[in-house]
Amino acid sequence: MSSREEILEKIKKNKPVGAILPVIPDFPGDGEELEKIFEKSLIKNSGNLISTNSINDIHEYINKNYSPAQKICSLIKGIEGNVDIEKIADPHELKDLDLVILKGEFGVAENAAIWLSENTMGFRVLPFITQHLIMVLSKKDLVENMHLAYKKINLKNVGFGVFIAGPSKTADIEQNLVIGAHGSRSLTVFLMN
Amino acid sequence: MKIGLFIPCYVDQFYPQVGIATLQLLEKLGLEVNYPLNQTCCGQPMANSGFEYKGENLIKMFEENFQKYQYVIGPSGSCVMHLKEQLSHVKSHLADGVFEICEFLTDILNVKELPSEFPYRVGVHSSCHGLRGLRLATPSELNENPSDKPGTLLKMIKGIQLVDLNRKDECCGFGGTFAVSEEAVSVKMGTDRIRDHELNGAEVITGTDMSCLMHLDGLLKRQKKNIRVMHITEILNGNNEVK
Amino acid sequence: MVSHAKNAEKFTKDLEKVDWHDATLWGARSKRDLAAKSIPEWESLRTLASQIKENVLANLDEYLLEFEKNALLNGAEVFWAKDGEEHNKIVGDLLVKHNINNLVKSKSILTEECHLNQYLEDLGYDVVDTDLGERIIQFAKQPPSHIVTPAIHVKKEEIGELFHQYIGTEKGATDPQYLTEAARGHLREKFLNAEAAITGVNFAIAENGGFVVCTNEGNADMGANLAPIQIACMGIEKLIPKAEHLGVFLRLLARSATGQSITNYTSHFFTPKKNGKLYIVMVDNGRTEQLGREDFRNSLKCIRCGACMNTCPVYRKSGGYSYGYTIPGPIGSVLAPGRDDHEYASLPFASSLCGSCTNVCPVKIDLHDQLYKWRQQIVKNGNVDQSKKWSMQMATYIFEHPKLFRFMGKTARLFMRLSPRFLIYNSLNKWGKSRELPDSPKQSFRDWYINHKIR
Numbered sequence: 001m002s003s004r005e006e007i008l009e010k011i012k013k014n015k016p017v018g019a020i021l022p023v024i025p026d027f028p029g030d031g032e033e034l035e036k037i038f039e040k041s042l043i044k045n046s047g048n049l050i051s052t053n054s055i056n057d058i059h060e061y062i063n064k065n066y067s068p069a070q071k072i073c074s075l076i077k078g079i080e081g082n083v084d085i086e087k088i089a090d091p092h093e094l095k096d097l098d099l100v101i102l103k104g105e106f107g108v109a110e111n112a113a114i115w116l117s118e119n120t121m122g123f124r125v126l127p128f129i130t131q132h133l134i135m136v137l138s139k140k141d142l143v144e145n146m147h148l149a150y151k152k153i154n155l156k157n158v159g160f161g162v163f164i165a166g167p168s169k170t171a172d173i174e175q176n177l178v179i180g181a182h183g184s185r186s187l188t189v190f191l192m193n
Numbered sequence: 194m195k196i197g198l199f200i201p202c203y204v205d206q207f208y209p210q211v212g213i214a215t216l217q218l219l220e221k222l223g224l225e226v227n228y229p230l231n232q233t234c235c236g237q238p239m240a241n242s243g244f245e246y247k248g249e250n251l252i253k254m255f256e257e258n259f260q261k262y263q264y265v266i267g268p269s270g271s272c273v274m275h276l277k278e279q280l281s282h283v284k285s286h287l288a289d290g291v292f293e294i295c296e297f298l299t300d301i302l303n304v305k306e307l308p309s310e311f312p313y314r315v316g317v318h319s320s321c322h323g324l325r326g327l328r329l330a331t332p333s334e335l336n337e338n339p340s341d342k343p344g345t346l347l348k349m350i351k352g353i354q355l356v357d358l359n360r361k362d363e364c365c366g367f368g369g370t371f372a373v374s375e376e377a378v379s380v381k382m383g384t385d386r387i388r389d390h391e392l393n394g395a396e397v398i399t400g401t402d403m404s405c406l407m408h409l410d411g412l413l414k415r416q417k418k419n420i421r422v423m424h425i426t427e428i429l430n431g432n433n434e435v436k
Numbered sequence: 437m438v439s440h441a442k443n444a445e446k447f448t449k450d451l452e453k454v455d456w457h458d459a460t461l462w463g464a465r466s467k468r469d470l471a472a473k474s475i476p477e478w479e480s481l482r483t484l485a486s487q488i489k490e491n492v493l494a495n496l497d498e499y500l501l502e503f504e505k506n507a508l509l510n511g512a513e514v515f516w517a518k519d520g521e522e523h524n525k526i527v528g529d530l531l532v533k534h535n536i537n538n539l540v541k542s543k544s545i546l547t548e549e550c551h552l553n554q555y556l557e558d559l560g561y562d563v564v565d566t567d568l569g570e571r572i573i574q575f576a577k578q579p580p581s582h583i584v585t586p587a588i589h590v591k592k593e594e595i596g597e598l599f600h601q602y603i604g605t606e607k608g609a610t611d612p613q614y615l616t617e618a619a620r621g622h623l624r625e626k627f628l629n630a631e632a633a634i635t636g637v638n639f640a641i642a643e644n645g646g647f648v649v650c651t652n653e654g655n656a657d658m659g660a661n662l663a664p665i666q667i668a669c670m671g672i673e674k675l676i677p678k679a680e681h682l683g684v685f686l687r688l689l690a691r692s693a694t695g696q697s698i699t700n701y702t703s704h705f706f707t708p709k710k711n712g713k714l715y716i717v718m719v720d721n722g723r724t725e726q727l728g729r730e731d732f733r734n735s736l737k738c739i740r741c742g743a744c745m746n747t748c749p750v751y752r753k754s755g756g757y758s759y760g761y762t763i764p765g766p767i768g769s770v771l772a773p774g775r776d777d778h779e780y781a782s783l784p785f786a787s788s789l790c791g792s793c794t795n796v797c798p799v800k801i802d803l804h805d806q807l808y809k810w811r812q813q814i815v816k817n818g819n820v821d822q823s824k825k826w827s828m829q830m831a832t833y834i835f836e837h838p839k840l841f842r843f844m845g846k847t848a849r850l851f852m853r854l855s856p857r858f859l860i861y862n863s864l865n866k867w868g869k870s871r872e873l874p875d876s877p878k879q880s881f882r883d884w885y886i887n888h889k890i891r
Binding site: 205209211228231233239240243251326332336360363366368380382408411412 | 445
């Protein structure tokens with residue numbers, strides 16, 4: 001008997017009976033503005049939030065904080081970087097990226113998690129390998145909590161998807177919080193009206 | 194209302210004043226209380242050591258001793274919890290009739306005032322079996338509406354100052370035979386609980402279980418600390434001599 | 437045979453370290469409390485999570501088949517391993533097949549349980565653990581002492597020394613920021629050179645064949661999303677039926693573990709990456725047996741958040757190693773005897789049965805009740821020493837005979853009152869090592885009652 005059959009056989013023999021799946025409620029909140037909850041959550045996760053009406057603010061932010069010598073890759077229309085993702089063949093070539101700018105598909109207010117799928121990031125490693133990450137999110141794309149988030153996500157035809165809720169961090173040395181473990185050293189979210 | 198008084202074995206032998214306080218307190222509230230003379234132990238020490246089956250006769254003895262009482266009241270959350278579980282295993286009607294003294298006072302008697310006075314700073318040690326087993330109060334882990342039966346009763350006492358603790362319901366490390374089989378951890382746990390009470394200025398540590406207090410008292414005396422332990426019934430009964 | 441009490445006694449000798457360990461983990465518990473109390477539906481979520489897992493256990497075979505079918509459709513390859521040995525061989529063979537020279541690994545308690553690192557090192561591989569905590573203990577040649585924060589027992593001075601030795605940081609450097617930065621540089625190199633990445637699995641979704649990995653560091657992603665070969669190792673109990681159930685578990689997991697609302701990275705893997713391969717290894721290793729133990733099967737609901745460790749006063753004051761099992765603390769003490777009830781007979785007794793673990797468990801495992809039940813089982817199976825058996829027998833006999841009980845009580849009190857101190861406080865009296873015995877009154881309560889109420 002193969003291990004597969006053996007395991008399945010033992011489960012059949014040993015498993016308890018019954019137990020139906022519960023219905024998961026949406027657990028709607030108390031009506032506090034999602035943007036405010038999202039901001040509080042993001043700050044707790046060591047991210048920064050900038051609310052804006054205009055894409056120019058993003059330009060300005062980048063120009064102020066990054067030099068033209070730095071490698072910037074943007075996947076957002078209207079924001080130009082200097083690394084063309086189309087010309088990258090192997091994700092290892094992304095190793096020197098300083099800044100990546102991506103569009104978040106939607107955000108979750110209760111924990112500031114922003115959903116990205118492979119379709120919007122080109123290479124799976126892109127949001128992790130960069131030194132800094134900017135995500136642009138539309139205010140109308142905020143949902144309250146994770147229950148509503150999973151109602152919204154379409155996982156069909158997604159090879160990889162990730163919730164990013166802050167910069168890379170660790171507390172493995174005596175529980176001291178250090179930002180920038182392996183992935184991006186910062187996360188700045190532009191919340192667009 | 195016929196009340197049977199259940200006094201845990203170690204209280205009977207080492208802390209008669211707790212049994213007396215329990216009895217007097219109930220009598221002051223106008224109840225007729227009897228103490229069946231042939232009671233010994235509820236069987237918990239054996240059960241927690243893995244010998245639950247050895248308690249079968251003890252539960253039978255308990256049923257015989259207390260069968261004629263509508264309510265059985267004891268000054269111990271831990272023993273009462275064990276009794277409730279074991280009695281319900283043998284489907285005894287007594288399972289619903291056994292009460293820890295505080296829950297009996299608040300839930301059945303609806304006591305709203307007590308005439309006692311206790312002008313001291315008091316730290317409450319929430320013994321785990323009473324707290325998490327009988328839900329005498331809301332455990333700090335749970336997101337539930339807070340309730341606190343021993344606290345409600347203590348707040349009726351004139352002059353009492355209840356101190357807040359840094360860790361309001363952490364285990365003291367008594368744990369029955371655990372106190373001996375895991376001596377080092379048990380002593381450390383107890384020492385840390387005492388430190389919390391000490392830091393917050395308690396003069397007296399009280400609680401619903403004399404067993405935890407016995408452990409803490411043993412440490413307090415060895416460490417020559419100027420903090421005393423008293424069972425909650427002693428305070429509720431108006432014994433305000435702090436020895 | 438592991439003796440938790442002996443190991444714990446050693447740990448408690450270094451008071452400063454114990455107090456630090458205790459306070460640090462209590463900090464995690466406190467953050468967990470705040471997080472739990474910020475969600476009005478917290479207790480409902482725990483109930484839902486427990487019910488979902490209940491359903492998983494009752495249909496585990498079907499969910500595994502559904503998961504396998506969908507994972508295959510996604511282009512993954514799926515392996516079944518009945519034990520740790522087979523799991524290790526599967527992983528080792530895959531590495532050989534693909535001529536892997538460099539591999540990185542993110543945290544997986546399952547692979548710790550199977551001792552995968554040792555197996556691969558014996559094959560000649562340099563296994564690089566990439567979670568910072570895991571890298572630290574790998575340098576120190578130690579197993580994890582906590583499942584979420586594996587290096588919680590290591591002080592920054594020791595980490596500084598290890599990093600100086602292995603990755604060339606300045607001697608004496610202890611600044612966490614500096615040390616983390618050094619590890620970032622060191623491990624980036626490893627990520628970029630890795631041909632294979634091994635990850636654990638937090639949740640595997642039956643309905644779509646995907647799986648979720650949660651990290652704060654992003655190390656699982658740096659590994660799995662760069663290396664052409666990805667190997668995910670999971671215990672068979674990691675299954676959940678549907679993606680919507682992630683909503684429940686992800687709301688509970690990080691809040692229970694560290695008090696965060698979510699880990700900063702929650703990655704969902706479905707298909708192999710472009711030009712890559714994705715392998716999934718599903719491991720039994722005693723889980724189906726535990727499933728057959730009615731009293732203990734609930735332990736398979738565990739989502740490895742570590743909350744029971746953080747809240748357990750015994751764990752906090754005795755350290756992870758005192759348990760001598762991959763998973764320490766209350767959940768470890770419930771799982772370990774299922775693997776070997778002789779070797780781990782002391783673990784269910786390493787608890788005061790305070791019940792705090794049960795209250796913090798996000799999937800409502802009745803941990804302290806299971807510890808109690810293991811105690812009964814261990815005694816029944818004879819894994820208890822004679823002296824304890826004898827003393828329990830004697831105690832029971834005394835309690836069953838009220839007259840004898842009273843006589844013994846009176847004698848003991850008299851002895852305690854009259855004896856010189858050395859007769860009472862000696863090496864036979866473990867209670868009295870650091871504690872006084874209670875005073876011995878002349879009268880028992882019963883004596884008083886007869887005198888005052890009956891006469």
